[in-house]
Amino acid sequence: MNFYKFQGTGNDFVMIDNRNKTFPIDNQLIKKLCDRRFGVGGDGLILLENAEEADFKMVYFNSDGNESTMCGNGGRCIVAFAKFLNIFEDYCKFIAIDGLHEAEISGNNVKLKMSDVDEITENNGNFVLDTGSPHFVKFVENLHEYPVYEKGKEIRNSLTFRENGINVNFVEILDKNSIFVRTYERGVEDETLSCGTGATASALAFIKDKNLSEVNVNVLGGNLKIYAKKNHNSFKNIWLEGLATQVFFGTIDLNNF
Numbered sequence: 001m002n003f004y005k006f007q008g009t010g011n012d013f014v015m016i017d018n019r020n021k022t023f024p025i026d027n028q029l030i031k032k033l034c035d036r037r038f039g040v041g042g043d044g045l046i047l048l049e050n051a052e053e054a055d056f057k058m059v060y061f062n063s064d065g066n067e068s069t070m071c072g073n074g075g076r077c078i079v080a081f082a083k084f085l086n087i088f089e090d091y092c093k094f095i096a097i098d099g100l101h102e103a104e105i106s107g108n109n110v111k112l113k114m115s116d117v118d119e120i121t122e123n124n125g126n127f128v129l130d131t132g133s134p135h136f137v138k139f140v141e142n143l144h145e146y147p148v149y150e151k152g153k154e155i156r157n158s159l160t161f162r163e164n165g166i167n168v169n170f171v172e173i174l175d176k177n178s179i180f181v182r183t184y185e186r187g188v189e190d191e192t193l194s195c196g197t198g199a200t201a202s203a204l205a206f207i208k209d210k211n212l213s214e215v216n217v218n219v220l221g222g223n224l225k226i227y228a229k230k231n232h233n234s235f236k237n238i239w240l241e242g243l244a245t246q247v248f249f250g251t252i253d254l255n256n257f
């Protein structure tokens with residue numbers, strides 16, 4: 001079995017061209033392929049498959065081996081992967097678990113259209129919203145020193161969120177249109193170097209009461225840019241932009257893995 005390793009601002013994925021539908025979807029196999037010592041290593045595994053009314057379909061699994069909701073950085077990486085496979089020229093449409101996405105690629109830079117966000121709810125100064133995956137957003141000071149793993153794990157496993165889980169984003173405001181975000185990711189159950197749907201959620205929480213439509217988001221693994229059109233407490237025309245690159249490729253004999 002051929003696999004490709006891609007990363008988008010440090011969020012990394014095992015990518016498989018599964019248009020022939022031969023990949024054995026097995027949670028334990030996916031978990032082992034994502035294992036950083038016993039496997040290839042990755043925050044998740046992504047299958048690229050054929051789609052009726054789009055250029056391709058994205059199927060996303062977290063590194064715990066379970067299929068999950070939309071992955072923004074994974075979406076940017078599958079666009080770069082599909083371009084590498086010559087599936088499209090510079091603009092594509094693909095189907096993911098949260099619906100149809102458009103994307104543009106220029107070199108290693110990918111701009112991905114995210115699902116609309118209908119509502120941001122607030123609970124004692126924090127924010128909860130769904131950008132294709134569920135996110136909790138908390139604004140803090142001195143984010144570099146903040147205990148992201150401990151506090152993120154605590155919120156993700158709290159009574160409110162324990163059953164379905166949630167991704168937990170901690171945000172420091174850098175200037176009038178820039179934020180720094182660190183994320184504890186559901187299904188990875190650890191901090192990742194970047195979370196695309198999390199960066200998007202954090203940016204929307206940041207601009208919800210501002211007259212701003214572009215946000216620079218610094219993450220540990222690089223820089224992202226989010227564009228959004230606000231409409232009261234909802235957002236449309238949301239785009240996530242950043243670099244996505246192929247790191248290496250290889251083959252695995254699944255009969256002896």
Ligand SMILES: N[C@H](CCC[C@H](N)C(=O)O)C(=O)O
Pocket residue numbers: 011043062068069070071072073074133134167185186187188194195196197198
């Ligand atoms: N772990 C997330 C999905 C991947 C999100 C992240 N990798 C992104 O770039 O959006 C979840 O299960 O909700």
